[in-house]
Amino acid sequence: MSEELVTIATTYNIVEAEFYKNQLEAEGFEVYLADENIVGSFNLLANAVGGIKIKVPSEDAEDAAAFIEELGSAEIVEEEMEDADTGYGECEKCQSRDLSPYREALGAKGILLFFGIPLVKPKLKLTCNICGYEKIEK
DSSP: OOSOEEEEEEESOHHHHHHHHHHHHHTTOOOEEESHHHHHHOGGGHHHHTSEEEEEEGGGHHHHHHHHHHHHTOOOOOOOOTTOOOSSOOOTTTOOOOEEEEEOOOTHHHHHHHTTOOSSOOOEEEEETTTOOEEEEO
């Protein structure tokens, strides 16, 4: 490799570095990650080595840096999943199927249940993630 590599971005998060690398490669850039392994293995050393450096050949540096900047300023839109089915039925109030389960704390009875002495069965409380309605299953 006779081309000089230029650092176009630095990150302290290995997932973010891999994301940028994949996006750049999808656009046709040749990409290298420096210090990826040390930050991935010993995250506490990320500051000491200066994070993960995203490097490209010097001839592509300007275009790749512009792409990374454009990618970083992209607006992330989170759409609600209307058909999210968690397997707990429907909300009685809004008929959504997006329900989150929660088991009530049992205190001392819970400790006995932990040791295999079933004095009481914990109740399942379902909360609708859309309207906030709470229902206790028996």
